[in-house]
Amino acid sequence: MKVSAGRVLMLVESQFPGDPRVRNEAFTLVDNGFQVTVIALRGPGQKPHEVVNGTSTYRLPRLTLFKKLPDERHSQFWRLLNKVQVVGGYVTEYAYFTLACLVVSIYVAFVEGFDAIHAHNPPDTLVVVGAFHRLFGKKFVFDHHDLSPELYRSRYGTKHSFISHFLRFFERASLKLADVAIATNESYREIDIERNAIAADKVFVVRNGPDLKRVRPVDPDPALIKKGCAILGYLGAMNPQDGLDYLLRALRYLAYDLKRTDFYCVLIGSGDSLDELRSLAVKLELQDHVFFTGYIPDADMLRYLSSMDICLDPNPSSPLNDVSTWIKVVEYMAMGKPIVSFDLKETRVSAGDAAVYVRPNDEAEFARAISQLIDDPARRRSMGAWGLNRVHTALKWDITSRNLLAAYHHLFRKDERNSTAAAL
Template structure:
């Protein structure tokens, strides 16, 4: 971890969320700091995180503006081009002020390898890739096709893995992609799951007002995007209200995203707007109040290649707060929740609605499932179990550097001469 008595310095780059709002990145950063690394982060600004520079808990944060939250090919091109410009600019700023020994790149997008590869080639810095999203599948989920741009995503992904000395996968599905599609040496791929920190996900008193005078509250926290399945959830709610004639249930949705306005309009179109609360992006306290008040929590992620292989933070956050869950039957979602969840048929909103009603009708089952999920987080999935795996990946990252130095050819000693 140290070189000649000096702490290693890490530069983390994340493009899609500000720090410390991005929970996985912040957990990684504070874990590295606690282990003696010096950490800097480059990230975008965001609501509540407008300062371009600040030091938070001894972590140096450099933020930059982004032109917009992308929608469509032109929007993504503009966003990613601006992000790369600022990432290069701020990386040089960090290099010549605080310095860094390694770049820790968090996708999406899979373009940060351009920054990592540049500093690896010209300045000898290490490059670690932290695989948060499988971008080819994300593109397919958003646009429904495997065209030229999908193939370009696959190419960027492979170049990212080729550039990385070590990569981190959030689950075994991502590890297989790194090895099979990315061509990564299995020994250089480390699984570090996104376990929650229980000191943040604390129990707070319920807020009855969030139920809007109704008996039950269904809770959701996450992004409002196309692949998150909020439309399925709203149709499930419409079935509950209109077909099952249940007017005693409120749905609370916490989170922002490109589809927030569209989903609010869709709730109006379905005639259920009064039964749905959209909070937008809110501070942790309001998020915790919603989840602690909820009787059941939901994960309506659409059944597709991306979501089937991805571990969703919200599932483990629900479990940490002892909330029973309803979700579609997806591989990694089932691995995380196990008996803490009921599993609806894939992309079947009516079955999701019926599973929700099953739980609301059975308080004992809700408690059994909630207690199971909380125990699983406390005993297996909490971040404290993943932190050593992150540090092991860093040991491997810098060990590979030392091995390369040792294996480099040494100049031959000049033969001794005698006169």
């Protein structure tokens, strides 16, 4: 589809071009004639400003006050203090990033110009930047990565609280202000429409799809191959809602209850929980079976992924995870790998027959599923081939990005219709 090119300012509270979804969207828009500017967080070794693949990128220093982890180890007083620190940390960091984006966006408006702001949540408070520029005729696109109220409930277990209502308010404000909303799957689209009472024709589903020019098999890591055992792997964020603690306990069951020592698990990624997960691995006596890479370059990631026999998706059932889609699942499939996952609705939609599904949050069953796949290489090959075919026929970014272009066609076509009506 040919779209009318325009000027887009993207806002994202993560590293760019490190965030796969944001990178794919930005580069696709550039390839289709759009001028794209990005305001993001600055990672180690990154420049405050540079042009990345035609994308003018401004980077802000990260502000971190407290660790964002619930703490149940102490008295009620200390748990309350921990919650205050967590909430205070988020409020301060989100306020800082939102205000910093506002300031830099004003600079960009004068230096480079833009017609639309494309905000990737969280935080949903970026709607403030969109609302300000709406006063000057700019459009607003809300890219709904996470359901913030469900994310908060999944991390901290609090449903009816001031924070939940606060998050619901900003979610609704973002969707109401948006000229176009982008959802990662049909579940999110339904929630956007029904919970926030917005028109169905302005919500577009742009699924997480792997860029096959980037995610592709390479030569495996020689050191892993030399181990002569089944190589398991995880790729992705390591935050409280991501289920790495479930995975480690499943690996403990695999090693000590099922008496399997013929495996080694590579855990790729970083996040708020990384230090705690490393400590948990020691506590569970898994030092000889797991390796945390931390954040690594793409070349190393592909080498490790290419070495894996089985890929793991331990996201537990939760208000957020039950309706979410993760790019790691389709990246596993793009590498032709079989998957073990808890049985969640949207994971089934993505992975289909490429995964073995076990009862949600059942660590022992998760371990048994891994054990069975270790012993069945023919099934692993069949599952991997099925997933690879699904990616190539339905889920690769070249296909899923068509809805992104449709969303922008809708955004600027509406502008053209208004101009035509005014001329008449």
